[in-house]
Amino acid sequence: MKKLILLSLFSLTLYNCNDPIVFDQKKIRSQITLEETKSILFTLSSNEMKGRDSNTGGYFKAADFVIAYFKENRITPFYPEYKDSLVTQGVLSYNIVGNIGNYKPKQKTVMIGAHLDHLGIKETEGDIIYNGANDNAAGSTAVIQIARFLAQYKWKQNIIIALFADEEKGLKGAYHLAERIIEEGVDLAYMVNFEMIGTTLTSGENQVYLTGYKRSNMADEMNKISSDFVQFLPQAKELNLFKRSDNYAFHEVFNVPAQTLSSFDFKNFDFYHKAGDEAEKLNMENMNQIISTSAFTLAKLLEEQVTISLIQKQ
Numbered sequence: 001m002k003k004l005i006l007l008s009l010f011s012l013t014l015y016n017c018n019d020p021i022v023f024d025q026k027k028i029r030s031q032i033t034l035e036e037t038k039s040i041l042f043t044l045s046s047n048e049m050k051g052r053d054s055n056t057g058g059y060f061k062a063a064d065f066v067i068a069y070f071k072e073n074r075i076t077p078f079y080p081e082y083k084d085s086l087v088t089q090g091v092l093s094y095n096i097v098g099n100i101g102n103y104k105p106k107q108k109t110v111m112i113g114a115h116l117d118h119l120g121i122k123e124t125e126g127d128i129i130y131n132g133a134n135d136n137a138a139g140s141t142a143v144i145q146i147a148r149f150l151a152q153y154k155w156k157q158n159i160i161i162a163l164f165a166d167e168e169k170g171l172k173g174a175y176h177l178a179e180r181i182i183e184e185g186v187d188l189a190y191m192v193n194f195e196m197i198g199t200t201l202t203s204g205e206n207q208v209y210l211t212g213y214k215r216s217n218m219a220d221e222m223n224k225i226s227s228d229f230v231q232f233l234p235q236a237k238e239l240n241l242f243k244r245s246d247n248y249a250f251h252e253v254f255n256v257p258a259q260t261l262s263s264f265d266f267k268n269f270d271f272y273h274k275a276g277d278e279a280e281k282l283n284m285e286n287m288n289q290i291i292s293t294s295a296f297t298l299a300k301l302l303e304e305q306v307t308i309s310l311i312q313k314q
């Protein structure tokens, strides 16, 4: 009997420390609920958030919401009170930076991020609040739900969760954080960014495209885990979207794979940077599917310690 107890204690310890975690798509779907996706998205894009700009103060309301969510869900602060402060165009703002587990300086780090800010209020006729539901309450919702999911487990990498300020003013928040963490010696392996995942990609449901698709093995490795999830979008290459969101700051500063997942393909949403970018226009079921598939895919990449590297052009 004693032996049995000892043996089961031993196997329990082993399971907790070394055995691979069995990630089950169905289980993940039941944890990343549609109700929560809707509730976060509708909160972040409500009129109360005044378009999430630091000038209107709405950004800070959205930031308070994210910080409260982090505190409730065991996402620990990477900086005091989660804040990485910066001044953009004379206005003080901050990125929100959290951490899964305890940060270990000697470990490789993976970053998952999205910009939380949007265009604020513009004195145009009619609707003056630019709610930015798709751009980028949607990506922010994805990042915080994925963070809550990942925070249930122990990982062999550091995982930094970042919500950026002032993307719409020229990727200011992302550059600030990238330059700060390289100075602080963070060993960034790769960065995954989420932008505008609120509508259904024309090629099909539960799909995204990756910017800078051919610059690294990220899309291939993700598709090995979730087949056909990550698409190549020709317009993304033509318009060089790789350089147009926060991922680019991390690529430039660290020279590592840093890329954006998105489902906005220029055919499926007419309200990009318009006041009509509102929650009611989004496909919440599809967005929830994208978030849970991303959570599953990222969990497998992390668990299997898959190397993501740049593909050097010949």
Ligand SMILES: [Zn+2]
Pocket (backbone or CB within 6 Å): 115, 135, 136, 167, 195, 196
């Ligand atoms: Zn955006």
